[in-house]
Amino acid sequence: MADPRVRHFQEELEHLMARLLEMGGLAEEHVRVAVQALVDRDVRLIDKVLGGDAAINRLHVEIDDRCVKLLALHQPMAVDLRSIIAAVKINSDLERVGDLAVNIAEAVRRYLQHPPGRELTDIPGMADLAQGMLRDALDAFVRRDIELAQHVLNEDDALDALKTDMFRDLLSSMLADSATIEPSLDLILISRHLERIGDHATNVAEDVIFMVSAKDVRHQGI
């Protein structure tokens, strides 16, 4: 039978992973709801995002605490140590995604003060892409899947391209019709927030590669 101390560590590590996934799920849900508020022009959804941020912040503190305790009590080595370091970083990234969902919600609130316009945008497309990157990056972390992490890094170019297209279209509409300046500005800011969510997913993917490939280097006896 396994050493109970080792078994206990593995259980605690799995618990940590589960909490990180829970936090990732919450952050992703907030982004989804904030964008839904824009699509449905539904201000009640904005309050849902703003009201839900405290839960993410509580998880942020709890996960940091779990990481420090795991390091202090079990003094893990090699890939276990790197997994916990990665968890600390990923925890910060997910908290920022929660903040960005709040920023999106605030921009949506301003945007909805204007009558419906015909600004060309693909905010839902950008949001889908960014959320998918975040989900894949967290899956890659839990499964220590370096190929999936690499896939996330590749997706980032597509997100940047969508942002650049949107920016050009929105700028054209602002130049053509000054009534669209204010709402277009908010859409530009929302697209930047979504781009940053993609950046956080990229950070997570990079942490996965760092975690796994450092293990490989050690396996080569360096």
Place this chain on the structure above:
Amino acid sequence: MADPRVRHFQEELEHLMARLLEMGGLAEEHVRVAVQALVDRDVRLIDKVLGGDAAINRLHVEIDDRCVKLLALHQPMAVDLRSIIAAVKINSDLERVGDLAVNIAEAVRRYLQHPPGRELTDIPGMADLAQGMLRDALDAFVRRDIELAQHVLNEDDALDALKTDMFRDLLSSMLADSATIEPSLDLILISRHLERIGDHATNVAEDVIFMVSAKDVRHQGI
């Protein structure tokens, strides 16, 4: 005489702090140069920022590596453990500040394609404030100075207020004169990047408070 293992750990920790300060100094310098490019309308300074990012990225990898090695070899406890966890997080924040300096430089390049305008801005004021916050937050980390960290948190409101004022002024000029739309947009984006640098300084300050106050909690026997 002190245990050589302990002495070695303290030396390594000081070395880590020195490298973090070096990285902070580089990141701050890049922000300064990017804003100087705007003020002096000097495109050569932009290339200096873009070309210098590799040095920050190398330090980022090196500092992460030092943190993992310190944890693996010395298995520190209490405030020493928390200091290294904080260093991992601060390292990420400083790398993002370097990225934001690059983003500012890119926006300045676009901005300088337009003839000099009279857009009302206080970009240099925002930059001074954000850089000061970053410097103070790093000082607070090295000195474990919770009061200075709290001071940084208070400064963030002033930075947000500057950003909000600038946004209102720039929006007015865009609405009044469509020739100012493109350059004003870039100034809005630059002010957002500076606001985010303030957010990173705030993160560092929060890490300092977490690091120091968690020690206090343990001293109370919890």
